Amino acid sequence: MRFTDKSVLVTGATRGIGAACARAFLAEGARVAINGRTDTSVAVAMAEYEGNANAVAAPGDVSTLEGCNAAVAAALAAFGGLDILINNAGVFFRGTVEETDETAWDAVMNANVKSVQFCTRAALPALRAAKGNIVNIASESGINGYPETTAYCASKGAVLSLTRAMAMEFAPDIRVNALCPGVVETDMARAGFAAGGDEEEGMRLQRESYPLKRIGTVEQTAAATLFLASADADFINGVGLPMEGGATVGNWRSLS
Ligand SMILES: NC(=O)c1ccc[n+]([C@@H]2O[C@H](COP(=O)([O-])OP(=O)(O)OC[C@H]3O[C@@H](n4cnc5c(N)ncnc54)[C@H](O)[C@@H]3O)[C@@H](O)[C@H]2O)c1
Structure with missing residues (x-):
C-alpha cells in the first residue's frame, strides 16, 4: 500500500493505460480522480468503482485549457490537494507528413502536449504544497523515429522535452518523470x-x-508508472524510462 492517503489525478483514465493506472493506485490505497473527455464517458467508467469513495469523477477535455482547469479543479475540490499527477491522456494519428493536415497536427499536439502543459500548470500550487510528483506518459515513439506516425512521434518527443525542462524548473519541490512504453495492447x-x-x-x-x-500490457505499464510515482523512485527525476522490451537500445536484426 504505497499510496495510502495520496491523492492522484489520472488524465484519460476511462480506458486503456489510464484505467489500469487508476485501478492500480486505488488498489494501493490512493484516492483517484478519474478524468475523461466528457461527463458521460467518465460516468460510464466510474461504474466500475461504484461504492468506492476513493474514486471520484474529474471530467474535462484536456486538449483544451478549459478542460485541463476543470479536471484539476474537480480533483482539488474532492481531495483538497494533490500529490500525484499522471498526464496520460493522448491520441494516436497514423499518417505520413503529406497526410498530416493542420487539423490533424493540432489535434495531436493539443491532446498529447498542450494537455501536459496546462494540467501541470493548474496542478502546480497543490503539487508544490504536497512536494508531489508528475508522471507523463510519453512513448517509445518519442525516442525512436517511425514512418507514417510523424506527428505522434513529434508530440511524444515534446513530452520528453517538457519532462526534462519541468523537472529542472520544479526542483527541488516536485519530481517529474516520463514513461516511454512500446506498443501496449x-x-x-x-x-x-x-x-x-x-x-x-x-x-x-x-x-x-x-x-x-x-x-506490453496495461498492467505492466501501470506498474512502471506507479514505480516512478512512488517513494521507491524518490531520487529519479527528469528521466524518460523506456518500457519497450529493449526496442530502443539497438538494432535486433539477427545475423543468421
Ligand atoms: N497503447 C500504446 O501502444 C501506447 C504506447 C505508448 C504510449 N501510449 C500513450 O499512453 C497513453 C494512453 O494510451 P492508451 O493506449 O491507453 O489509449 P486509449 O485510446 O486506449 O485510451 C486513451 C484515453 O485517453 C482519453 N483521452 C484522449 N484524449 C483526451 C482528452 N482530450 N481529454 C480527456 N481524455 C482524453 C480517452 O478517452 C481514453 O480514455 C497515451 O498518451 C498514448 O499516447 C500508448
Missing part, C-alpha cells in the same frame, strides 16, 4: 496498427517486430 494500439483493417494481424506484426516477440 489497448484500443488505441489495436485501431492504430490494424493491418489493412485487420486488428489481430496488426497486433501479430507488432509482437513480431519486438526483440522479446511480445508487446
Whole structure:
C-alpha cells in the first residue's frame, strides 16, 4: 500500500493505460480522480468503482485549457490537494507528413502536449504544497523515429522535452518523470496498427517486430508508472524510462 492517503489525478483514465493506472493506485490505497473527455464517458467508467469513495469523477477535455482547469479543479475540490499527477491522456494519428493536415497536427499536439502543459500548470500550487510528483506518459515513439506516425512521434518527443525542462524548473519541490512504453495492447494500439483493417494481424506484426516477440500490457505499464510515482523512485527525476522490451537500445536484426 504505497499510496495510502495520496491523492492522484489520472488524465484519460476511462480506458486503456489510464484505467489500469487508476485501478492500480486505488488498489494501493490512493484516492483517484478519474478524468475523461466528457461527463458521460467518465460516468460510464466510474461504474466500475461504484461504492468506492476513493474514486471520484474529474471530467474535462484536456486538449483544451478549459478542460485541463476543470479536471484539476474537480480533483482539488474532492481531495483538497494533490500529490500525484499522471498526464496520460493522448491520441494516436497514423499518417505520413503529406497526410498530416493542420487539423490533424493540432489535434495531436493539443491532446498529447498542450494537455501536459496546462494540467501541470493548474496542478502546480497543490503539487508544490504536497512536494508531489508528475508522471507523463510519453512513448517509445518519442525516442525512436517511425514512418507514417510523424506527428505522434513529434508530440511524444515534446513530452520528453517538457519532462526534462519541468523537472529542472520544479526542483527541488516536485519530481517529474516520463514513461516511454512500446506498443501496449489497448484500443488505441489495436485501431492504430490494424493491418489493412485487420486488428489481430496488426497486433501479430507488432509482437513480431519486438526483440522479446511480445508487446506490453496495461498492467505492466501501470506498474512502471506507479514505480516512478512512488517513494521507491524518490531520487529519479527528469528521466524518460523506456518500457519497450529493449526496442530502443539497438538494432535486433539477427545475423543468421
Ligand atoms: N497503447 C500504446 O501502444 C501506447 C504506447 C505508448 C504510449 N501510449 C500513450 O499512453 C497513453 C494512453 O494510451 P492508451 O493506449 O491507453 O489509449 P486509449 O485510446 O486506449 O485510451 C486513451 C484515453 O485517453 C482519453 N483521452 C484522449 N484524449 C483526451 C482528452 N482530450 N481529454 C480527456 N481524455 C482524453 C480517452 O478517452 C481514453 O480514455 C497515451 O498518451 C498514448 O499516447 C500508448
